[in-house]
Amino acid sequence: MESLQIVDVVPITRGALLDHVSYFTTQAVQPGAIVSAMLRHRLIHGLVIGVHSAKQLKLNIKSADFNLKKITQVKHRRLFTPEFLDAVYHTAEYFAGPPGPILKQLIPQTILEEHTEIAEPVSASTPNSTYSERFAT
Secondary structure (H helix, E strand, O other), X not given: OOOXXXXXXXXXXXXXXXXXXXXXXXXXXXXXXXXXXXXXXXXXXXXXXXXEEOOOOHHHHHHOOOOOEEEEEEEEOOOOOHHHHHHHHHHHHHOOOOHHHHXXXXXXXXXXXXXXXXXXXXXXXXXXXXXXXXXXX
């Protein structure tokens, strides 16, 4: 069994007032992954922006006045690059809003739902990568 992790997730939904929400999981997940989880009694898609060991945050978890919910499903282990995440946060800062609605506008619903047919991205900062390698399907 894998260790318990606390995952920071940006809800990909309109009207999201929160910058991010925290969930727990035992599945392997990394920033840039797409997950499904419950938010206000609805199943939503979310973009993982941070992963922390539950051991490191044990005191914070125990003293919180709310319960963490479990991630329902990891839809794609790493769909977006760190550069994309940076661009989303710069856009959110520029327009003085949360990143969730920006993600909702940028990411087509088909990509969120048909996750199994999408290849993992290659970061633009990968040394010796060519244009065709970065954008190969």
